[in-house]
Amino acid sequence: MRKVDIFDTTLRDGEQSAGINLNTAEKIEIARQLERLGVTIIESGFPAASPGDFDAVKRIAGTVKNSIVTGLARSVKSDIDRSWEALRGAEQPHIHIFLATSPIHMEHKLMKTPDQVVEAAVESVKYARRFFPLVQWSAEDASRSDLEFLAHIIGKVVEAGATTVNIPDTVGYATPQEYGDMFRYLKENVKGIDKVKLSAHCHNDLGMATANTLAAIENGADQVEGTINGIGERAGNVALEEIAVALHIRKPVYGVETTINLHEIKRTSQLVSQLTGSLIQPNKAVVGKNAFAHESGIHQDGMLKNPLTYEIITPELIGDAATELVLGKHSGRHAFKDRAIKMGFDLSEEKLNNAFIEFKKLADRKKAIVEEDLMVLLTDQQIHDEDVPVYELASVQVQYGTAHIPTATVTAHAPNGDLISEAATGAGSVEAIFNTLERVVKGKVHILDYRVTSIGKGRDALGEAVINMSYDGETVTGRDVAQDVLEATAKAYLNAVNRQVVKAEAKVKVTAG
Ligand SMILES: CC(=O)SCCNC(=O)CCNC(=O)[C@H](O)C(C)(C)COP(=O)(O)OP(=O)(O)OC[C@H]1O[C@@H](n2cnc3c(N)ncnc32)[C@H](O)[C@@H]1OP(=O)(O)O
Ligand SMILES: CC(C)C(=O)C(=O)O
Numbered sequence: 001m002r003k004v005d006i007f008d009t010t011l012r013d014g015e016q017s018a019g020i021n022l023n024t025a026e027k028i029e030i031a032r033q034l035e036r037l038g039v040t041i042i043e044s045g046f047p048a049a050s051p052g053d054f055d056a057v058k059r060i061a062g063t064v065k066n067s068i069v070t071g072l073a074r075s076v077k078s079d080i081d082r083s084w085e086a087l088r089g090a091e092q093p094h095i096h097i098f099l100a101t102s103p104i105h106m107e108h109k110l111m112k113t114p115d116q117v118v119e120a121a122v123e124s125v126k127y128a129r130r131f132f133p134l135v136q137w138s139a140e141d142a143s144r145s146d147l148e149f150l151a152h153i154i155g156k157v158v159e160a161g162a163t164t165v166n167i168p169d170t171v172g173y174a175t176p177q178e179y180g181d182m183f184r185y186l187k188e189n190v191k192g193i194d195k196v197k198l199s200a201h202c203h204n205d206l207g208m209a210t211a212n213t214l215a216a217i218e219n220g221a222d223q224v225e226g227t228i229n230g231i232g233e234r235a236g237n238v239a240l241e242e243i244a245v246a247l248h249i250r251k252p253v254y255g256v257e258t259t260i261n262l263h264e265i266k267r268t269s270q271l272v273s274q275l276t277g278s279l280i281q282p283n284k285a286v287v288g289k290n291a292f293a294h295e296s297g298i299h300q301d302g303m304l305k306n307p308l309t310y311e312i313i314t315p316e317l318i319g320d321a322a323t324e325l326v327l328g329k330h331s332g333r334h335a336f337k338d339r340a341i342k343m344g345f346d347l348s349e350e351k352l353n354n355a356f357i358e359f360k361k362l363a364d365r366k367k368a369i370v371e372e373d374l375m376v377l378l379t380d381q382q383i384h385d386e387d388v389p390v391y392e393l394a395s396v397q398v399q400y401g402t403a404h405i406p407t408a409t410v411t412a413h414a415p416n417g418d419l420i421s422e423a424a425t426g427a428g429s430v431e432a433i434f435n436t437l438e439r440v441v442k443g444k445v446h447i448l449d450y451r452v453t454s455i456g457k458g459r460d461a462l463g464e465a466v467i468n469m470s471y472d473g474e475t476v477t478g479r480d481v482a483q484d485v486l487e488a489t490a491k492a493y494l495n496a497v498n499r500q501v502v503k504a505e506a507k508v509k510v511t512a513g
Pocket of ligand 1: 074109
């Protein structure tokens with residue numbers, strides 16, 4: 001059966017979503033899970049974009065062994081050099097170079113003639129091939145490019161040594177028919193195209209990313225690119241879990257296979273949502289919380305008589321087993337460790353012990369510890385970085401009454417070790433906490449977005465708070481979890497501030513070094 005490679009760009013195009021910013025530890029955690037999911041290629045960042053991106057790409061290239069690790073670069077030597085520095089330690093060094101080919105991008109953004117664009121593309125591919133055995137070249141905005149010009153430039157980059165050619169629908173403009181036709185046209189009209197991999201990359205501006213990607217596969221695409229949960233620039237990229245499951249469920253139609261381990265989909269989706277703070281819409285295909293919920297009487301009746309009446313995908317297929325009570329307050333370290341390993345965590349004894357202590361505290365307060373709770377506790381330990389001192393919440397107290405002005409009191413450890421206590425009022429409990437914390441962190445804070453959701457089900461479910469803010473002129477997103485939403489809110493606020501503290505610290509190190 002024909003094989004289609006899965007190229008995951010959650011850490012690059014996915015991170016380009018407004019409001020998402022992942023630190024290196026979080027990126028490594030996601031990359032490790034993508035490897036478990038079985039993706040062929042992980043695009044781990046854009047090494048020339050920032051010291052943080054460079055560091056993450058380098059560390060992922062040194063960590064991941066079973067997927068190819070790549071990084072994005074413009075068609076400029078300095079970007080390619082920086083990518084080589086970051087990726088030279090990878091098992092199979094791979095670079096992804098892009099250059100726009102549509103009239104509007106060439107004229108108004110690049111300010112180059114078509115001939116200059118061809119020359120720059122060829123030069124960059126030749127230069128990259130001096131270092132990298134695998135060079136992917138992307139024609140940015142391909143779907144709004146002149147087809148003959150596209151075929152011409154692709155012929156040139158293939159001749160120059162590109163090993164993969166990507167045809168992105170950068171602005172989500174193509175229809176499935178048009179996108180499929182492009183692949184067929186290029187396969188029939190570019191000399192040497194059969195020697196390289198042809199790749200699809202779809203955005204969801206018109207809600208057609210999944211249909212377009214499948215159309216590309218039907219017309220000969222060897223690789224498809226996308227993100228977990230469909231996160232990404234603007235309306236996002238194609239959701240890879242949708243593609244993997246569609247290819248599996250409708251295998252007789254598409255006749256292709258991938259290396260994706262479908263049972264890892266749910267966990268990957270949860271992890272990406274948790275670490276990016278990007279919520280999954282309840283009716284999202286495959287991974288939304290209602291994807292397997294049957295609400296109406298006629299459907300429930302059908303399900304009881306024969307699940308095949310209304311269920312084309314089972315939750316088990318994507319690793320979404322019915323929520324079970326996995327551990328309780330009487331469980332010991334052995335069972336806890338065993339469960340953590342089964343869930344795919346590889347924690348040091350110290351981190352495992354910290355997670356166990358948190359688990360016991362939670363088990364004292366919460367009747368049923370479910371998989372989602374463990375996932376949060378263990379992931380928090382996995383990504384916890386003790387190297388940089390940050391703000392840490394010691395306590396938060398809120399006085400609220402309908403007839404009184406809400407007042408918050410917060411005590412927190414500052415990065416320099418001081419214990420700070422502050423109090424302030426607000427129009428509501430949350431605003432009182434925000435106002436108090438602004439005094440604690442002493443920076444200029446502007447809240448851009450704030451959301452609270454529950455993790456798991458039931459009245460004792462954990463609350464998760466996600467806060468997007470501008471702090472000292474930088475936009476950062478923080479998230480945290482607690483049984484009480486006000487505590488989660490205070491912790492998420494400090495988590496956002498801490499991301500900026502860690503970033504600033506990294507900048508100081510780079511400048512000093
Ligand atoms: C479709 C996509 O998703 S492409 C990927 C988009 N991702 C990102 O942009 C995230 C990372 N980007 C960044 O951190 C920054 O944009 C950087 C570090 C790459 C560049 O920053 P700056 O040097 O300040 O340039 P800035 O972003 O303002 O402008 C981009 C420049 O690159 C040029 N450029 C854009 N694409 C390409 C390309 N593929 N090859 C060569 N040059 C390019 C633009 O024409 C512009 O050049 P100019 O300065 O001569 O006008
Ligand atoms: C860099 C390219 C592949 C891209 O992200 C796009 O065109 O959307």
